Amino acid sequence: xxxxxxxxxxxxxxxxxxxxxxxxxxxxxxxxxDVVAVAGLDLEVRRGECFGLLGPxxxxxxxxxxxxxxxxxxxxxxxxxxxxxxxxxxRALRQRLGIQLQETQxxxxxxxxxxxxxxxxxxRRGPSVDEVIQLVELESKRGSRVGKxxxxxxxxxxxxxxxxxxxxxxxxxxxxxxxDPQSRRHFWDVLRAFRSRxxxxxxxxHYMDEAQSVCDRVGIVDQGRIIALxxxxxxxxxxxxxxxxxxxxxxxxxGRHLRDD
Amino acid sequence: MTxxxxxxxxxxxxxxxRLREFLREPEAVFWVVFxxxxxxxxxxxxxxxxxEPEIHVGLIPGQGDARAREALLSVPGLVVHDLSPEAADRxxxxxxxxxxxxxxxxxxxxxxxxxxxxxxxxFAVDDALQRAEGREDRFEPRIERVExxxxxxxxxxxxxxxxxxxxxxxxxSLGYAVVYARSRRLLKRLAATPMSRVHYLAxxxxxxxVFLGLEVGALLVFARLVLDVPMAGSLVLVSALAVLGxxxxxxxxxxxxxxxxxxxxxxxxxxxxxxPMWVLSGVFFSSxxxxxxTQPLINALPLTALNDALRAVMLDGAGVQGVAxxxxxxxxxxxxxxxxxxxxxxxx
Ligand SMILES: Nc1ncnc2c1ncn2[C@@H]1O[C@H](COP(=O)(O)OP(=O)(O)OP(=O)(O)O)[C@@H](O)[C@H]1O
Ligand SMILES: [Mg+2]
Numbered sequence: 001x002x003x004x005x006x007x008x009x010x011x012x013x014x015x016x017x018x019x020x021x022x023x024x025x026x027x028x029x030x031x032x033x034d035v036v037a038v039a040g041l042d043l044e045v046r047r048g049e050c051f052g053l054l055g056p057x058x059x060x061x062x063x064x065x066x067x068x069x070x071x072x073x074x075x076x077x078x079x080x081x082x083x084x085x086x087x088x089x090x091r092a093l094r095q096r097l098g099i100q101l102q103e104t105q106x107x108x109x110x111x112x113x114x115x116x117x118x119x120x121x122x123x124r125r126g127p128s129v130d131e132v133i134q135l136v137e138l139e140s141k142r143g144s145r146v147g148k149x150x151x152x153x154x155x156x157x158x159x160x161x162x163x164x165x166x167x168x169x170x171x172x173x174x175x176x177x178x179x180d181p182q183s184r185r186h187f188w189d190v191l192r193a194f195r196s197r198x199x200x201x202x203x204x205x206h207y208m209d210e211a212q213s214v215c216d217r218v219g220i221v222d223q224g225r226i227i228a229l230x231x232x233x234x235x236x237x238x239x240x241x242x243x244x245x246x247x248x249x250x251x252x253x254x255g256r257h258l259r260d261d
Numbered sequence: 262m263t264x265x266x267x268x269x270x271x272x273x274x275x276x277x278x279r280l281r282e283f284l285r286e287p288e289a290v291f292w293v294v295f296x297x298x299x300x301x302x303x304x305x306x307x308x309x310x311x312x313e314p315e316i317h318v319g320l321i322p323g324q325g326d327a328r329a330r331e332a333l334l335s336v337p338g339l340v341v342h343d344l345s346p347e348a349a350d351r352x353x354x355x356x357x358x359x360x361x362x363x364x365x366x367x368x369x370x371x372x373x374x375x376x377x378x379x380x381x382x383x384f385a386v387d388d389a390l391q392r393a394e395g396r397e398d399r400f401e402p403r404i405e406r407v408e409x410x411x412x413x414x415x416x417x418x419x420x421x422x423x424x425x426x427x428x429x430x431x432x433x434s435l436g437y438a439v440v441y442a443r444s445r446r447l448l449k450r451l452a453a454t455p456m457s458r459v460h461y462l463a464x465x466x467x468x469x470x471v472f473l474g475l476e477v478g479a480l481l482v483f484a485r486l487v488l489d490v491p492m493a494g495s496l497v498l499v500s501a502l503a504v505l506g507x508x509x510x511x512x513x514x515x516x517x518x519x520x521x522x523x524x525x526x527x528x529x530x531x532x533x534x535x536x537p538m539w540v541l542s543g544v545f546f547s548s549x550x551x552x553x554x555t556q557p558l559i560n561a562l563p564l565t566a567l568n569d570a571l572r573a574v575m576l577d578g579a580g581v582q583g584v585a586x587x588x589x590x591x592x593x594x595x596x597x598x599x600x601x602x603x604x605x606x607x608x609x
Contacts (some may be wrong), residue, residue: 121268
């Protein structure tokens with residue numbers, strides 16, 4: 001009897017222990033020759049939240065997110081996704097993640113349905129191909145070649161490919177760039193549905209209104225470092241002036257000069 | 262049963278994707294299926310003629326040229342061109358005539374003894390002129406015309422053409438597809454899924470085998486029905502060799518494409534790999550012409566192994582044992598290249 005009770009307590013204790021964060025990294029560094037793309041970056045994305053990485057062009061967002069996705073090796077620093085590390089657990093981890101890259105061009109000769117089928121075949125569980133097509137509302141384009149899709153439709157297809165396994169963590173690098181307002185709103189709906197099932201999202205965007213309305217917390221990256229991190233409301237409040245938006249925070253923190261050169 | 266949401270096993274889906282990409286590219290289909298047949302047809306027309314080849318001889322004006330012309334024209338198959346001395350040298354250089362006769366006593370023959378047709382022309386011309394001067398033959402030989410099946414040039418060249426094609430299509434289709442996908446970052450996207458890398462490379466190889474059926478089938482049917490090229494050995498063995506060869510070149514193509522980032526770069530490496538084999542491996546002329554010391558190296562090349570084995574089966578009717586050595590060489594290339602490509606492969 002006593003042992004049984006004791007066992008119960010152990011199990012309860014294990015249950016009470018908080019699950020590891022969805023994504024965590026410490027001291028991340030990456031350089032390309034003379035260019036320091038990421039300069040010691042710490043980040044923690046909690047389970048179930050939608051976290052936005054904001055920052056000017058060349059700030060290091062894509063580099064950071066690709067390191068977190070296990071596609072790039074950092075020069076220094078540690079990464080844990082769902083409590084696991086890249087390397088030994090890579091295959092198992094990939095089953096549980098959804099990834100959209102900033103600049104992938106899917107095969108132009110394949111149709112929408114064939115592309116989704118291909119990606120679905122790599123995963124052991126998830127919605128059916130039809131369900132994914134419905135989810136991103138590409139039913140009418142099911143048989144169209146990818147090469148014949150509009151930019152916005154391609155973007156939706158690329159999000160669909162990231163959702164084929166009902167991932168626990170979804171990484172999206174500029175998912176709404178080039179979308180019209182309708183498609184953007186539709187994308188937010190897809191995101192909301194995904195999160196209502198407990199999914200975690202880490203995304204980058206250049207649209208401040210989008211970050212403000214879909215992200216629980218945002219981190220502003222500049223020159224490879226996080227220079228501000230909080231809820232959008234708290235960041236705006238921090239400016240101390242009425243009627244300001246996240247865009248004002250962004251400009252106040254990162255300056256007005258161009259960052260492309 | 263694994264839940265794949267209605268999709269097939271990844272190897273099947275990857276293979277289907279590759280096949281669809283190929284079939285939806287009409288130009289690719291042309292180069293793989295029709296071009297080899299066209300080439301075989303052109304070669305067949307050029308070399309399957311059954312008439313005796315003509316020998317072209319130049320004649321420079323001089324003392325007794327009328328008599329010489331008459332003697333030469335009496336030989337069937339000899340064609341005489343009247344040429345000035347300068348024109349004669351040019352014609353000799355360009356191969357328009359095999360030999361030039363300058364009449365006189367004795368007459369002078371100008372030719373390059375390295376050229377086979379020139380040596381032939383020397384004997385034909387000499388025979389005709391000596392007879393005209395009264396030389397008598399001791400006997401008249403009995404001549405029996407034989408046609409050994411498989412002895413024509415076109416019979417010899419078709420297996421080489423088949424081998425060359427298996428090499429070219431295999432290397433280009435794989436190398437191009439892989440580098441194209443890499444340059445569009447599609448490989449990086451695939452690497453972000455749990456897709457097995459072995460599955461990816463295996464699917465590229467499998468898709469290659471399907472195209473192979475098309476291209477080898479088209480060429481063999483054409484060679485058999487239109488050019489009447491023999492098939493002394495077993496068709497099954499020829500197919501098996503084609504598969505072995507295709508795998509070896511798919512592996513080599515994969516290796517060449519394993520790191521290249523641009524189509525231009527991979528094209529350079531492809532040519533660097535293939536051109537030596539076109540020359541060395543006995544496609545259009547026998548590799549026996551090369552020095553003895555180079556032969557072991559030439560024989561170790563995959564295209565040499567494939568061509569030799571195809572010829573052995575198609576022309577000499579060799580069985581499995583007769584081509585086991587070549588089969589082993591091709592297998593070593595396949596395994597080596599595939600293994601190395603897997604290690605070197607760049608996904609982004
Ligand atoms: N493969 C590479 N080789 C060399 N430099 C690179 C490479 N990738 C990124 N960089 C450099 O690293 C820095 C960070 O780039 P990154 O793509 O992470 O920026 P970003 O924040 O995603 O920008 P954007 O908003 O324009 O997408 C830039 O200065 C960029 O030029
Ligand atoms: Mg970026």
